[in-house]
Amino acid sequence: SCLCGSAPCLLCGCCPSAKNSTVSRLLFTFFLFLGTLVSIIMIIPGVEKELHKLPGFCEGSGSVLGVQTHIDCGSFLGHKAVYRMGFAMAAFFFFFAMIMVCVRSSKDPRAAVQNGFWFFKFLILVGITVGAFYIPDGAFTSVWFYFGVVGSFLFILIQLILLIDFAHSWSQLWLRNAGESNAKGWSLGIVTFIFYATSTAAVVLLYVYYTKPEGCTEGKVLISINLILCLIVSAVSILPKI
Known part of the structure; x- marks a missing residue:
């Protein structure tokens, strides 16, 4: 019932106060992390060479019990393989996004599909991924x-909006707490210093x-250009009129 029912009870047992919707977000995030991890492995230099060392795994890597494989490991690695993995992940999440259109309550029958049946969801993801590797190269x-370019641009844009909204909300919270408790600004100064130090290290x-x-x-x-824009925004943000 944990994998096929309406509630992922394995995680609910660890977090009994968590809602099904919250646990579902965590599990979908895990699926996304798993797909990202596989994509990273596919583009690591030397992975194909290591696979060829396994007898009977790749084409030309020897035989096992006299059986010679015909698997071209090169087709499972590199940027083309990452594209196919990305296609499988996009198709998987798009499918469930379409299922949840206009669902506004957990009482909707489709909510049970969203919050459960994780074993079958995993099988669907694996099936789409395997099928993606059988798509002929051609123009795929x-x-x-181009889908990746447009999608990544929209993703970065949405993340930027969410980041700005988070920073604004956090700033308002700190200012309100400072005004109510008459606390000094040393804590805010420490956090600001940590952020700027981290940004400087990242630029280096x-x-x-x-x-x-x-x-x-x-x-x-x-x-x-990114560094200059950050400096300009930092200078503008401390102006009295702003």
Whole structure:
């Protein structure tokens, strides 16, 4: 009943006060994390070489009990494989998003599908992923590339809006608490220092790992523009009129 019923009782047992909808979000997040992890493994340099060391796993890697495999491990790795994994994840989440259209209450029969049947959901995800690797190359990679570009742009835009909203809400909360308790601003100063120190370290790492002294002009320009914009926004945010 934990995997096939209407409630993921394994997690509910650990968090008895959690709602089904909350646990469902956690499990869907786990599916997303799992797909991301598989995609990362697919693009790690040297993975294909290691797979060829396993006897009978890849084509040309030897035989097991006289049986020679015909699996081309190259088709399971690289950016093309990541595109197919991304296609499978997008199809999976889009399917369940369509199921939940206009569902506004947990009493809706479709809510049971959203909050349960996790074993079958996992099988669906695995099935879509396996099927995606059987899609002929053709124009799939180039077409899905444009889907990825548009989707990633919208994702970053939505995340930026949510981040700005979170920062604004958090700032208002800190100001309200400071006004009610007459507390000094040292705690806010410490948090601000930590954030700026983290941002500075991130910029340094970007210059170290994504640029070279003799080249990578485009990377240098993009990182520098982002740094300059951050400095401008920081200066504008402390103006009295703002």
